[in-house]
Amino acid sequence: GENVEQHPSTLSVQEGDSAVIKCTYSxxxxxxxxxxxxxxxxxxxxxxxxxxxxxEKKDQRIAVTLNKTAKHFSLHITETQPEDSxxxxxxxxxxxxxxxxxxxxxxLKVLA
Amino acid sequence: IAGIxxxxxxQILAAGRRMTLRCTQDMRHNAMYWYRQDLGLGLRLxxxxxxxxxxxxxxxxxxxxxxxxxxxxxPLTLASAVPxxxxxxxxxxxxxxxxxxxxxxxxxxxRLTVL
Numbered sequence: 618g619e620n621v622e623q624h625p626s627t628l629s630v631q632e633g634d635s636a637v638i639k640c641t642y643s644x645x646x647x648x649x650x651x652x653x654x655x656x657x658x659x660x661x662x663x664x665x666x667x668x669x670x671x672x673e674k675k676d677q678r679i680a681v682t683l684n685k686t687a688k689h690f691s692l693h694i695t696e697t698q699p700e701d702s703x704x705x706x707x708x709x710x711x712x713x714x715x716x717x718x719x720x721x722x723x724x725l726k727v728l729a
Numbered sequence: 730i731a732g733i734x735x736x737x738x739x740q741i742l743a744a745g746r747r748m749t750l751r752c753t754q755d756m757r758h759n760a761m762y763w764y765r766q767d768l769g770l771g772l773r774l775x776x777x778x779x780x781x782x783x784x785x786x787x788x789x790x791x792x793x794x795x796x797x798x799x800x801x802x803x804p805l806t807l808a809s810a811v812p813x814x815x816x817x818x819x820x821x822x823x824x825x826x827x828x829x830x831x832x833x834x835x836x837x838x839x840r841l842t843v844l
Contacts, residue, residue: 626769649831660819660835661772706771710831715760715779715823716787717833721771 619644623707623720630697631728638723640707641689649710650683650690655722656703664705665692697727732756733836735820741842742810750805750839752820760823761803762787762833763795765816772819778803810843817841 620643630636640650651666667674667681667690674681678697683690694701707720736751754761763775764787774787778797792814794806803822807814820836 623771651831651833653833660837662835663832666832708772708833715762715777716774716785717762717823718774718788719764719772721769 619718621720627724629726636694638692642709646711647709648712652692653706654703702727735836739840748807752803754822758822762821763805764819812843815843
């Protein structure tokens, strides 16, 4: 079945540094790749997404890149701030279905 | 305020008891979902529904059932709860169009403890 692997599971960076989280998916029919941020005790919230017809998308300090050939996509956060500390989840949606499959999450800690 | 409402927020339940987690959305989204979240395992899909009247199995459907009698409601039932079903349960919805917005919106979650 569909599978999404996410790495690393935990990541600590100094404030102002960049953070990169990577996900690999198995289903080549996947065509939509969102990233969610979940703060402690809160619900996941969409922060950025990308579709399969685009290679990169940027929104201020966050960006997502997609490599369809290698079937992986990455979240990039630049100039990290303490409020970026949270758990980040990648997900895939396969074309023709309504099933979103999530990665196992990355706990990001930004050290002041 | 438009969104998804889940109830209860938190519940402690004895093993063997039946439990229904409620989920209601007012966004007229076609698709609805139930996920469970466990430490280190992320969000795992239990069941989903493409539209009212239809449901489908996700990654971990055993021990759970759902129904979708109308667009707004998508209850999740544990027929006979077991301790391994202790988790945080999130209901979610999307507009469900393959080439559309696809954005998944989550409820606030229901924390269930089975003793």
